[in-house]
Structures are given as C-alpha cells and as structure tokens.
Amino acid sequence: MKIFNTLNGGVEEFSPLDPAGKQVRMYVCGPTVYDDAHLGHARCYITWDVLYRFLKFLEYDVKYVRNVTDVDDKILNRAKERGETPTALAERNYVSFAEDMSALNVLSPDEEPRATQYISHMLDGISTLIAKGAAYAAPDGSVYFRVSAKKDYGKLSQKPLDDLKSVARVEADPNKESPLDFALWKAVPLSDANAWASPWPATGESKGWGRPGWHMECSAMNHAVFGEQIDIHAGGADLIFPHHENEIAQSEAWTGHAPFSKYWMHNGFVNVSGHKMSKSLGNFATIKTLLERYDANTIRYFLLTNHYRMPVDFNDEALQAAENWVVKAKRALNEARTALGLDLTAVQQQVCASFSALQALPHSVDKQNFVWLCNEMMEDLNTPKALAKFNDTLGHLRAAALNSGSIAGTPVVADLPSAFQMAVSMLTLLGFDLGLFLNEASAKADLPLDDIQQLIAARKQAKADKNWPQADAIRNQITEMGLKILDNKDGTTSVEKDGLEVARV
RNA sequence: GGCGGCAUGGCCAAGUGGUAAGGCAGGAGUCUGCAAAACUCUCACCCCCAGUUCAAAUCUGGGUGCCGCCUCCA
Numbered sequence: 149m150k151i152f153n154t155l156n157g158g159v160e161e162f163s164p165l166d167p168a169g170k171q172v173r174m175y176v177c178g179p180t181v182y183d184d185a186h187l188g189h190a191r192c193y194i195t196w197d198v199l200y201r202f203l204k205f206l207e208y209d210v211k212y213v214r215n216v217t218d219v220d221d222k223i224l225n226r227a228k229e230r231g232e233t234p235t236a237l238a239e240r241n242y243v244s245f246a247e248d249m250s251a252l253n254v255l256s257p258d259e260e261p262r263a264t265q266y267i268s269h270m271l272d273g274i275s276t277l278i279a280k281g282a283a284y285a286a287p288d289g290s291v292y293f294r295v296s297a298k299k300d301y302g303k304l305s306q307k308p309l310d311d312l313k314s315v316a317r318v319e320a321d322p323n324k325e326s327p328l329d330f331a332l333w334k335a336v337p338l339s340d341a342n343a344w345a346s347p348w349p350a351t352g353e354s355k356g357w358g359r360p361g362w363h364m365e366c367s368a369m370n371h372a373v374f375g376e377q378i379d380i381h382a383g384g385a386d387l388i389f390p391h392h393e394n395e396i397a398q399s400e401a402w403t404g405h406a407p408f409s410k411y412w413m414h415n416g417f418v419n420v421s422g423h424k425m426s427k428s429l430g431n432f433a434t435i436k437t438l439l440e441r442y443d444a445n446t447i448r449y450f451l452l453t454n455h456y457r458m459p460v461d462f463n464d465e466a467l468q469a470a471e472n473w474v475v476k477a478k479r480a481l482n483e484a485r486t487a488l489g490l491d492l493t494a495v496q497q498q499v500c501a502s503f504s505a506l507q508a509l510p511h512s513v514d515k516q517n518f519v520w521l522c523n524e525m526m527e528d529l530n531t532p533k534a535l536a537k538f539n540d541t542l543g544h545l546r547a548a549a550l551n552s553g554s555i556a557g558t559p560v561v562a563d564l565p566s567a568f569q570m571a572v573s574m575l576t577l578l579g580f581d582l583g584l585f586l587n588e589a590s591a592k593a594d595l596p597l598d599d600i601q602q603l604i605a606a607r608k609q610a611k612a613d614k615n616w617p618q619a620d621a622i623r624n625q626i627t628e629m630g631l632k633i634l635d636n637k638d639g640t641t642s643v644e645k646d647g648l649e650v651a652r653v
Numbered sequence: 654g655g656c657g658g659c660a661u662g663g664c665c666a667a668g669u670g671g672u673a674a675g676g677c678a679g680g681a682g683u684c685u686g687c688a689a690a691a692c693u694c695u696c697a698c699c700c701c702c703a704g705u706u707c708a709a710a711u712c713u714g715g716g717u718g719c720c721g722c723c724u725c726c727a
Contacts, residue, residue: 157657179727192727222725307723311655362725384727388657391726415727416658422719426726453666453676458659459720466665469677476676479690524667532667536675546691616686623688634690644690 149206149526151380152457154388154412155304159528164208164379165410172208173374174200175409177366177383177391178260180217181241182226185248186432187447187462188418188425192384194448195415195456195529197254197579199382202525205577207502214257215369216242218264219342219359234342235264248435252444253581259373263365267344270360270368273402274332275347282401286323289335289350289358295328298397304412305389330394331361363394370399370408381409385416385457386424416459425462433462443646445580446471452531452578474585478647480542481585484549484568486649492586499582500573512563514541514570521574531578538574545571591648600626604633604641604653 149162164172176196179189193214203210218238227234249256274291277283282297295301295309302309312328321327335350335358336343342359349356360368370378376399383392392412399408418425425432438447450470454460485495500506503522509515521537524530548564572582583590603622610619626633631643631650642652 177727180725185727188727190727195727220725305656305722307656312723385658386722386726389722390724417721417727419720424721424726428724428726449676450665455667458666461665463664465677469665472677476690483691527669530667532676533674536667539675611686614686620687627689632689635685635688636690637684642690 149202150528151411151413152528153410154414155407155409157306160411162411165377166379170209172203172210172380173378174203174210174212174380174382175366175370175374175378176212176214176257176381177387178214178216179245180220180222181238181245182220182222183241183427184434184436185245186425186427186434187438188384188432189245190248190252190435190438190447191418191451191456191460192415193249193254194252194451194579196382196413198452198456198531199380199413199529200255200257201577201579202529205502205522207504211259211374212255212257213259213261213369213373215366216245216260216262217362217365218242218262219365220263220362224342244436248439251439252435252447253579255579261369261373263360263369266365266368266372267360269372270333270364271344271346273364273368273371273398276402277332277398280401282398283332284325285348286335287351288323289333289346289348289353289356290323290331291333291348292324292329293332293394293398293401295326295330295397298401301328301397302393304393304396307389307393330363330390332364332398333358334361363391363398366391366395367399367402367408370395371402376403376405377407378409380411380413382413382415385414388412388414415456416454419459419461420463422461438467442467442471443474443581443584445584446474448578448580449473449535453535455532456529475647477542478585479644480546480549481568481571482588482647482649484545484564484571485586487549488565488568490568492583495572495586496582498569498572499576500569501576506573512566512570514544514567517541517544518570518574521577525577534574534578538571538578541567541571541574586648588648588650591645592650595629595631595645595650597651600629600631600643600651601653604643604651607633608641608653 150159151162152158153160163169179185200210200212219234223234223238227237230237274283277293278285278291281294283291283293285291302312333346333348335348335356338357340357343357344359346356346358381392396408400406420431423429423431446467450467451460500509506515506518517537517540521534524533524537544567548567575582575585603626607619607622610622623633626643631645633641633643635641640652642649644650
C-alpha cells in the first residue's frame with residue numbers, strides 16, 4: 149500500500165523494516181490525560197484505528213503501541229486546581245478516555261505504556277545522550293538536548309536550522325546553550341508533588357530531582373517496547389514540530405540509528421468555523437457530549453468522508469448529514485439481514501477478515517467492489533473513495549433486498565447473500581460498529597412494544613375501514629413517540645426507530 | 654517574516670492530462686387513500702490571469718483568498 153510520509157513529503161510505497169516484510173511496528177502518540185477527550189482526539193485515534201485495521205487486514209503482523217502521557221505540567225496544574233493528586237487525576241481521565249475509545253469502536257492498542265512507568269528508561273536515555281555529547285546538564289539540574297549536535301535537525305518539519313534560530317521566539321534561558329535546545333529533564337524542587345530522583349543535582353545540592361521533558365517519554369517508550377527503529381510513527385499534525393522533530397533528534401542521537409521511524413504519518417485537524425478545535429481555544433466538543441447526540445457510526449462516517457490529512461470542519465449540519473446516511477444504511481442492512489434471516493452473531497461470523505480471504509471468495513459484483521475499496525485504501529487510506537465504493541454495494545443491497553431488481557437502470561447481478569456479506573465486511577474493515585447498525589434489541593429497549601403493536605393494528609383496521617382521519621391520527625401518535633411508520637409492499641406495516649425496525653404487523 | 658497545506662455544484666467531498674466519484678439537501682416521476690420508505694430521472698465546465706499540450710480541475714508561472722506550524726495542543 150502507499151502512504152504519505154511526512155518525513156519525505158510525499159506518498160511512498162509502504163514496506164516494513166522487517167526483512168520478511170511481515171512485522172510492522174506502529175506507534176501513535178496518545179493523549180495527555182488532563183481532561184476529557186474531544187472530537188479532535190476522536191479523529192486522530194479513529195484515523196490510526198483504520199490504519200491498524202487495514203494493515204491487519206493485509207495480514208501484516210502489526211504491533212500497535214499507543215502511549216498515555218500521565219506526567220505533564222497541565223496535569224500537575226489541573227490537579228493542583230482541583231486539589232487532587234496528579235496520579236488520581238491522570239487515572240480518572242485515562243478511564244474516561246478509554247471509555248470514549250471503546251464507545252467509538254476504536255480497537256485497543258497491543259500495548260498502552262504510560263510515561264510514569266518509564267522514568268528510569270528515560271534517565272538511561274538521557275545519560276547516554278550526555279555521554280555522547282548530544283545533551284548537557286545545566287547548573288540548575290535540568291538537562292537539555294544540544295540541537296547543534298544533530299546536523300539534520302529540522303528534517304521532519306522541513307525547517308532550516310538557520311531559520312529556526314533567527315525566529316526563535318523562545319525567551320532566552322540562561323540554562324540553555326542555545327534557545328533551540330529543548331528540555332530532556334526539568335529540575336524541580338523536592339517539594340514538588342511529582343518528582344523523581346535524578347543523577348543531575350542543582351548547584352550546591354547533593355542530589356537532583358526533576359521530571360521528564362515531554363518529548364523524552366516517547367523516545368524512551370519506543371526504545372523500551374520496540375527497540376531502536378520502528379516502521380510507523382503517527383499523530384496529529386500539530387505534533388510535527390517540535391514534538392516529533394525532537395523525538396527524532398533524541399532517538400537517533402541516542403541509538404545512532406536512523407531513521408528512528410521509517411514512516412511518519414499525521415492527521416489533519418478538526419476545525420470549527422475554519423479554526424482549529426483545541427483546548428486552548430476553548431472551542432471543542434467532547435466525545436462524551438457528541439455521543440449524547442450522535443452514535444459512534446455517525447461520528448466515524450463524518451470523519452471518514454474526509455481524507456485524514458485534510459482539515460475537516462465540524463458543524464451540526466455535517467453531523468446531521470452523516471446521521472441521515474447512517475439511518476439509510478441501517479434500513480438497507482436490516483432489510484437484507486431480515487430477508488436472510490441472520491442474527492447479529494451469524495452476521496459477525498461471516499465478516500471477511502483478510503484480503504487473501506476476500507480474494508479466495510467466488511466472484512461477485514460486490515466482492516469486486518470490496519477489492520476496489522481495498523485498492524482505494526491502499527492509496528494512502530482514501531476513505532472517502534472507499535465509502536463511495538461501499539455506497540455502491542449498499543445500493544445493490546437495497547435493490548436486491550427489496551427485490552426491485554435494478555439499480556441506476558442497470559440490472560443487479562449481485563446476489564443478496566454476497567452483497568450483504570461484503571457490506572458488513574467493508575463496514576467492519578472501516579471500523580464501523582455492526583451492532584449499532586443491526587442490533588434492534590437496543591433500539592427496542594424502553595419502548596412500549598405492545599402498545600406500538602396495537603397502534604399498528606388499529607391503524608390497519610382504520611385503513612381497511614377507509615377511516616383516513618383515524619388512520620392518520622394514529623400515525624401522528626407514533627411519530628410523536630420519535631418513531632417512523634412505514635407501509636411495506638408486502639402489506640405489512642413496520643415501525644422503526646433511528647432506522648432500526650422495532651415492530652411489524 | 655519562515656515553512657507547509659488548501660481553494661471543485663445549495664452543503665460536504667473524491668478526482669492519477671482526455672470531456673467532473675460518492676454522500677446530504679433539492680426538483681420531477683413510479684408506488685401509495687395520503688404520507689413515509691424504496692425505485693427511476695434530474696442538478697457543476699472545477700477562485701482569477703497567463704502559459705505548456707491535440708487535450709488541464711489535473712502540469713508551469715503569477716495573482717487572490719483561507720488555514721496550520723514556528724508557544725502547550727490529536
């Protein structure tokens with residue numbers, strides 16, 4: 149497959165470092181757990197979730213690591229404001245984050261290392277960097293990376309060193325040799341809540357205390373979990389500079405091996421009215437808030453209709469359009485599922501989980517469609533085009549399930565079982581939650597099903613009596629319950645909630 | 654100021670030089686007591702100017718506009 153590599157500024161054929169071409173080491177910068185996650189985080193982790201799923205679908209042996217930053221100034225400050233310990237605050241927000249990811253149907257990474265578990269590994273790395281002359285301890289006990297020691301510094305963000313120097317906005321810090329140097333270790337007083345012992349005492353003290361610089365944790369965790377080099381390192385585009393640039397500098401200086409990561413991938417932002425959604429701008433919509441209004445599939449569809457590297461504008465109209473799509477898709481999928489007589493478990497069992505398994509299936513229009521979808525995914529995860537392919541199959545599904553026999557004037561040669569199997573397989577590959585599409589039990593929850601059945605029957609009777617005002621009154625009654633009533637061609641009448649059938653008479 | 658990105662129908666959005674995918678919304682029709690659902694049909698010459706080419710939304714140059722990074726940030 150091809151992916152856009154920020155490191156070289158272009159699309160490249162993906163080929164893992166593993167000589168056998170099988171193992172893939174993938175690291176994604178995880179959240180700093182100081183607050184609830186917002187839609188921007190959802191975009192980031194859904195994007196890499198799709199990449200993870202697709203690499204596995206291509207049968208790579210993927211090890212996906214996503215860290216948790218649980219030591220950071222924002223966490224410390226927030227904890228102080230709230231009068232709780234940084235550890236408790238971080239844990240609480242981590243749990244919240246995990247809930248959000250689960251609700252969004254984002255797969256768990258294979259490992260989720262936390263920064264605080266790797267302090268000693270960071271200290272080792274920093275010591276090595278000092279020994280190699282790539283870092284130095286300042287009189288106050290802090291340690292800085294010596295940017296001048298890394299000749300190719302700036303290669304990821306394409307920032308010429310001279311340029312950075314001339315525009316350095318960083319205030320002159322007497323502890324630094326150069327304004328560009330960045331902290332690997334920040335000295336703090338022992339009285340500080342989150343402090344670890346270090347080998348670098350402040351002047352006049354016998355022992356040093358401090359905490360890690362932000363960038364160091366990722367280098368250390370990568371080193372500890374993966375070793376010296378990895379295949380893919382991903383995260384939000386705002387991390388390119390300085391975070392990822394500094395990670396590269398540290399890691400490559402530490403191990404002497406380059407590239408630290410062969411591919412660097414970055415997702416675009418979620419914007420609100422044209423401006424980046426961020427905590428600092430205060431214009432964010434938390435995932436929890438969004439999930440109150442839209443289901444996970446709606447949010448995923450909204451995000452996946454945009455290419456991951458492009459900015460995507462958040463607004464309720466766009467989410468509403470996505471929801472309309474989801475309801476229509478639900479309707480078609482359930483029509484087909486009902487026609488085939490499958491329950492959710494049976495549906496999940498027929499999901500095609502790998503590209504080779506897909507290729508081994510007998511030919512059908514929708515199998516071909518799925519292959520095309522995969523081809524689009526191989527073009528740097530072109531999910532908008534992939535969804536367009538899915539929509540073709542969705543059309544076939546409707547046509548076949550409703551027995552109308554044609555779509556867009558062309559006879560459908562697809563058979564229903566194949567179209568359905570391919571549709572659910574495509575959705576699964578893209579990380580949609582089949583349960584939300586097909587689980588009518590959840591839709592039925594809390595509904596007075598008996599009353600609804602009676603209303604449908606009463607309306608049928610009224611229609612038979614040609615008592616139109618009565619029939620319409622009943623319909624309105626059902627509509628006011630937030631439900632939709634549909635008269636089917638076979639003479640039955642069904643009632644659905646959000647696209648899922650809850651009753652039929 | 655430096656670096657990077659983007660400008661396509663009412664809205665969102667794909668697009669690899671050869672006469673513009675898909676979604677949402679809209680219009681017309683079929684079906685229906687009506688409605689809904691479904692189906693059929695329908696809706697753009699791609700920011701501007703110049704150039705290269707038999708041929709450009711797609712390449713080159715120049716504009717204009719918007720955004721991001723350069724400071725914590727997915």
